[in-house]
Amino acid sequence: MAEPTEFRLRPIGYVRSAVGERKSMPPLGTIADVELLPEFAAGLLRIEKHSHLWVMAWLDQAEREVLQVTPRGVSDRGPAGLHGVFAVRSPARPNPIGLTLTRILGLDGLRIRCERLDFLDGTPVIDLKPYFVTRDAALAANNAPIGRPLNREALRDALTLQAANFHGELCPDLALAVEAIERFRAEQLELAEPDAWEITVPLAWPCLVDAVMGMTRATPGKGNLHFAVGDEIVIHHGGGRWSYPLTRRQP
Ligand SMILES: [Zn+2]
Structure with a gap:
């Protein structure tokens, strides 16, 4: 039997976001809704059992012919900055499927309010799946840095997200930790992530x-x-030692 060469997908809903163009999208996305089409409403049964959701979308504006790109945040625009599309999360790829992990902020009829959704307004959504801590959380996973944050604010946002994902809440001590790590990376490493510390x-x-x-x-x-x-x-990093004194703040 011949292997199929094409598939048909249909949207199950659409993204409803205040952000309508890519250059306005914050690096970590924004609060936005997934609005399901009414015929798929029954598929939401018991979705409230889960705090986080994988949202898969069809990135209808993405480039589909390129296999190597220099992703956002990579400062080297030469050959060293090039990455295969399967090694990065760029929207450009043969099948422009976007995959974003989001926290569910609320449910309202056909709408699911999502934290940090980075799909543009009107993007077709093709699937939703719950995030399973028992199998999706690979806490020992690692990435060699692909690029560095665009600026100090982007670094702070990324650090806050990682800290909150681990700790489960935003609290004053968490903010102090973010400040220290942000300061070290900004002042000593030009925002980059150290390979050993x-x-x-x-x-x-x-x-x-x-x-x-x-x-x-x-x-x-x-x-x-x-x-x-x-x-x-x-x-301790590269033979140096940096100390960040802490002063507790009122919550
Ligand atoms: Zn806390």
Whole structure:
């Protein structure tokens, strides 16, 4: 039997977002709705069991003929910045399927309010699947950096997301941890992510420890996260030592 060479998809709904063009989309997306078509409403039964959702969309404006791109955030526009489309999350690819993990903020009839959805207004949605912590969360996963954040705000947003994804809430100690890691990367590494560093965190700051683990993926088991008494985060990198003193804020 011949292998099929084409498939037909149909939208199950559309993105309803305040952002209608790509250059206005924040790097981590924005609060937006997925509006299901009425004939698929029954498919939402018990979706409230899940906090997070994979949203798959058909990126109808994407380029489909290229196989290598220099993604957003890569400063080297020469050959060294080129990446295969299967090695990056650029919309350009033969089948322009967008895949974004989002947190469900609320349900209202056919509309699912999503946090950090990075699809443009009107983008066709082709599928929704729940995020399973038991199999989707590969906490030991790693990426060699593809590019560096566009600016300090983009770095802060990315760090806050990683910290909150690990810790589960935004709290004052988490914000302090973000500030320290952001400052180190901005002042010492031109925003880049270090390939090797060791971090010492204070035992008496549990929320901050969670946040640092989420942002850096350092763990005691890997040997790059250490605990100490005191009120500072200490970073060792490339033979240098940086200390970030902490002062607790009122929540
Ligand atoms: Zn907390």
